[in-house]
């Protein structure tokens with residue numbers, strides 16, 4: 415029989431905070447792709463605990479990932495994959511920080527620093543739960559995968575899931591221990607508009623690209639209103655927001671080139687191919703006016719979703735409620751995560767769940783709460799005891 419109390423961790427707030435501080439103190443900014451030292455640190459630390467951990471050199475040997483496994487691998491018991499990413503976004507203007515972004519300073523219940531919430535706190539909880547599973551013993555298997563390149567949409571987790579398989583996944587992004595079963599997708603589009611040389615001899619027609627774009631505001635607005643009617647009960651509406659515009663060369667020169675960037679947030683019911691087609695169709699209107707339009711999707715994180723009542727969601731939700739009083743209503747994340755690699759690419763049901771605070775992601779003076787970190791380890795241990803013990 416499964417036994418949620420089988421896995422004992424003995425982790426104190428001081429120990430969890432110290433491990434998180436160690437992780438924060440290793441600068442793993444991406445860009446510029448500095449994941450290697452932290453991957454080596456994680457392998458060394460797990461190894462010192464007697465855990466089978468290794469660097470995984472695909473897809474980029476210069477930016478190794480971490481795969482660690484414990485358990486007997488008995489087919490009668492399940493395999494749970496815990497997933498973190500070790501890269502962090504740059505801290506931005508360090509002058510604005512009142513704490514050292516790579517100091518891991520602790521103040522009361524908080525550990526400060528870039529990545530504390532997103533998501534070195536999740537990685538720390540995963541490491542400590544793995545140690546507990548190793549020491550208490552599991553019949554099935556618990557795997558910890560630590561990815562590179564998550565912040566830049568690279569195939570880190572995707573590649574590791576070609577190597578390891580499992581029955582369930584937990585993507586340890588910051589959710590304050592709330593279970594998210596769906597993540598919104600993200601695509602960036604660059605739309606380049608050029609005046610058509612064939613029309614250059616016809617004064618006033620299709621030459622000023624900025625005039626043309628301003629006149630094209632209405633079709634863009636109509637499209638945005640249309641897609642806003644596509645709604646998901648847990649993650650809200652589909653969005654297409656213009657975020658950057660580059661145009662013009664000089665005060666007295668008619669602009670014949672512009673680049674307009676859109677941030678497109680989408681739902682699991684929308685396909686990336688469908689979005690591409692919609693953007694092409696939208697800008698056909700400008701093409702008909704004689705402009706050359708080329709559209710490139712420069713970044714993509716697919717949306718992903720599992721049934722809110724799937725076993726992995728209900729088990730973690732119940733333990734999070736019992737351990738920390740966390741709400742049990744269905745919930746989703748309005749941002750994309752590597753959950754998509756589990757669900758869409760590897761066919762492994764996975765939730766987004768972790769001890770960090772999502773509002774702290776990418777902020778100045780980012781912090782993570784220590785008590786949630788310890789609670790997170792306890793929830794993971796109970797989940798492992800329930801799912802990976804016969």
Ligand SMILES: [Zn+2]
Nearest residue numbers: 499532533587
């Ligand atoms: Zn993250």
